Structure formats: C-alpha cells, structure tokens
Amino acid sequence: EAQVTQNPRYLITVTGKKLTVTCSQNMNHEYMSWYRQDPGLGLRQIYYSMNVEVTDKGDVPEGYKVSRKEKRNFPLILESPSPNQTSLYFCATGGGLLTYEQYFGPGTRLTVT
Amino acid sequence: QQPVQSPQAVILREGEDAVINCSSSKALYSVHWYRQKHGEAPVFLMILLKGGEQKGHEKISASFNEKKQQSSLYLTASQLSYSGTYFCGTEIGRNAGNMLTFGGGTRLMVKP
Numbered sequence: 100e101a102q103v104t105q106n107p108r109y110l111i112t113v114t115g116k117k118l119t120v121t122c123s124q125n126m127n128h129e130y131m132s133w134y135r136q137d138p139g140l141g142l143r144q145i146y147y148s149m150n151v152e153v154t155d156k157g158d159v160p161e162g163y164k165v166s167r168k169e170k171r172n173f174p175l176i177l178e179s180p181s182p183n184q185t186s187l188y189f190c191a192t193g194g195g196l197l198t199y200e201q202y203f204g205p206g207t208r209l210t211v212t
Numbered sequence: 213q214q215p216v217q218s219p220q221a222v223i224l225r226e227g228e229d230a231v232i233n234c235s236s237s238k239a240l241y242s243v244h245w246y247r248q249k250h251g252e253a254p255v256f257l258m259i260l261l262k263g264g265e266q267k268g269h270e271k272i273s274a275s276f277n278e279k280k281q282q283s284s285l286y287l288t289a290s291q292l293s294y295s296g297t298y299f300c301g302t303e304i305g306r307n308a309g310n311m312l313t314f315g316g317g318t319r320l321m322v323k324p
Contacts, residue, residue: 141314
C-alpha cells in the first residue's frame with residue numbers, strides 16, 4: 100500500500116527543546132516537501148527536496164532544517180522551537196517533473212509552550 | 213505571495229452548484245486543486261497547466277485562464293461528500309523547482 104508516514108502524530112514540547120518530525124514514503128518518489136498549516140493561512144511550504152542531497156527553501160523556512168540522506172526519508176528538524184511554530188505539519192511526496200500529484204502524510208500536530 | 217481564494221466560505225444544499233475562484237498576481241505555470249476534510253490530510257483533485265485547459269473529475273471541473281492568472285473550480289450537483297476545505301496551489305514555473313504556493317482555502321459545507 101502506497102503510504103506517507105509521519106511521526107509523531109502529536110507532540111507537546113517546551114521552547115528551545117530540539118525536536119525532529121520524521122517523514123517516510125514507500126512510493127519511490129524523488130520529490131518530498133514539508134508544509135505547515137495554520138488557520139486562515141492555508142498550507143505554507145517550509146522546505147522541499149527534488150532528490151537525495153538536494154533541498155531548497157520554501158516560503159517559510161526560518162527556524163527549520165531538513166535533510167535528505169535517503170530517498171524515502173525527509174525529516175524536519177526544529178533546533179530551538181518557539182511558540183510561533185505551534186502548527187499542524189504535513190509532509191508530502193510526489194509532484195516532481197514526471198508526476199504532479201502530491202500525496203500528503205497524516206499530519207503532525209505540534210504545540211510549543 | 214499567496215494566491216487569493218474566494219469565497220472564503222460557502223454553504224450549499226445538496227444538488228446545488230458552486231464556484232470557487234483562485235487568483236494570483238504572478239504569471240502561473242500550473243494550478244493545483246486539493247480538498248481537505250476535517251481532521252484529514254489534503255487530497256489531490258486535479259492539475260491545470262497553462263494553455264487554458266479545463267479538466268473534470270466526476271462532477272468537479274476546473275478551468276485556468278492564464279491571461280488573467282485565475283483558476284475556477286466548479287462543483288455541480290453537490291453531494292454531502294463534497295464538504296471540506298478546498299485549496300488551490302500555484303506554481304510559477306517548472307524551473308521554480310516544484311514549489312507550490314497555496315491559497316488560504318475555501319470552506320464548503322453541503323447540507324441535506
């Protein structure tokens with residue numbers, strides 16, 4: 100079954116405590132992306148990756164890091180989370196030059212206190 | 213800059229039609245439409261490439277006017293299952309590296 104998985108699904112943390120949200124896909128897609136969703140603002144792209152070791156900034160990259168060491172994984176790292184990073188985060192895959200549809204993971208709800 | 217969607221919300225009775233608009237200030241290569249049900253991830257509906265094509269997906273279709281940088285999503289004879297939030301995503305060019313910029317969403321509620 101084609102899947103995009105994210106872990107954890109829910110996380111409550113404190114300001115400044117480093118965290119990583121993992122994203123994994125089994126569809127052999129080259130393209131992966133991270134979005135955050137906030138009420139009234141829709142989905143905003145944080146980072147995306149066209150292939151292994153190739154990453155680029157989206158609209159709102161400040162405060163986030165990513166890495167793409169393997170094709171199937173694209174973790175999102177918050178080295179020093181702040182309350183304004185409280186949001187719903189989605190990982191997506193696909194949407195490359197050969198395929199356009201993006202498949203979204205189930206989402207990770209992050210609260211930073 | 214995010215594309216602007218209108219209306220922000222719409223309430224329909226089952227069987228009624230609706231149009232959701234998406235407008236950008238930048239020249240667009242493609243427009244993507246997604247639907248998100250409450251508590252779920254967005255799900256792909258369709259993509260329109262520049263050239264003014266129109267696409268359909270069951271009773272949902274869309275158009276793309278590249279001269280006006282606008283796209284419209286048409287929902288005909290709406291069903292209860294159409295309820296959700298609809299997002300348009302815009303891509304300004306293939307060389308932009310597949311970066312999608314989404315609008316703020318249109319919340320659609322279909323009532324019996």
